[in-house]
Amino acid sequence: MPPPPVARAKLLDAFVRILVDQGERAATLEAVAAEAGVSKGGLLYHFASKDALVEGLIGWLEALVDEDVALMREAPEGAAEYYVRTSCFEDTPLDRVIIAVLRLSQGADPRAQAAIRGLQQRWLDVLLEQVPDEATARAVILLGDGLYYNAALSGGQGFATGEQIGEILALVRRMVAAG
Template sequence: MRRDELLDAAEELLCDQGSAALTLAAVADRAGVSKGGLLYHFSSKEALIKGMVERLIGDFDDLMAAQPHDTYTKRYLGATLAAVRSGRLRRWAVVTGASGNLFLLAPLRDAMTRWHREALAEEADPVASQIVRLACEGLWDVASHDPGLHSESDLVALEARLLALL
């Protein structure tokens, strides 16, 4: 079984049953592998959570890189909307909720710092770009808890209004 399939199983378990249900045995069962098969890829629950966090960061970095926009904040907005539309943002809430260990969330804190500080150096209006990025953060949070709240037309209208701020 591949590493991503194990991470998918862990994320599904978190979404369905919450962080208390996240055990190596439960993840192995959900993935349909032996606990030894899971341990081959992730030596502990902490390693599994760290793997989920690192994948989240990589996924968002990939979405950012795929955006055609000309400024950092426009790429950030485009990546956020792509993640919302695909349902991928739900992972953020469940994964960050799974860990009470700040060490495990350190890579996510570092990525958030990088995502927000990189924009400061390039944006013509740093305050407007910060407002847009913070709106994206709010959209992430809402979409992770209520993925069906915003229709496609709602997302198009939000994007247009946020782009107008820039």
């Protein structure tokens, strides 16, 4: 019988909290178990090693990106505006999981690095479905990444106000139209 998804999710969420708040070195199996309020044996039942925990985290990231890609494709304003509009850190599960995987990536974990490259490519692929010019699509990705990075560094406050985001979105519309 597969392990209950709720227990796995609780452990993965604890892993994310430690990675985001304290960094990779603090994210030991013991610390994750304690943060989740389970025994180390309980953690090992669901994740036999830290490698398995990392794989679980990357799987969670992929599932969250699947949801985001679907929303991006269906966005009435188009993929480019959706990407930029949602590139402000809002402390969502996707935001927190991205930051956690980035922490692992900074520690030179090749799986995390591949996962980050993969999510960037998936978003680029969706943009290229609606933005025929690859340079414009890449510029939109970099613009969104800059907004996200800035907001994440400032605890979600970001560099751009709501009005400024509106101006940036108008610029994105012009870029896409010209591309």
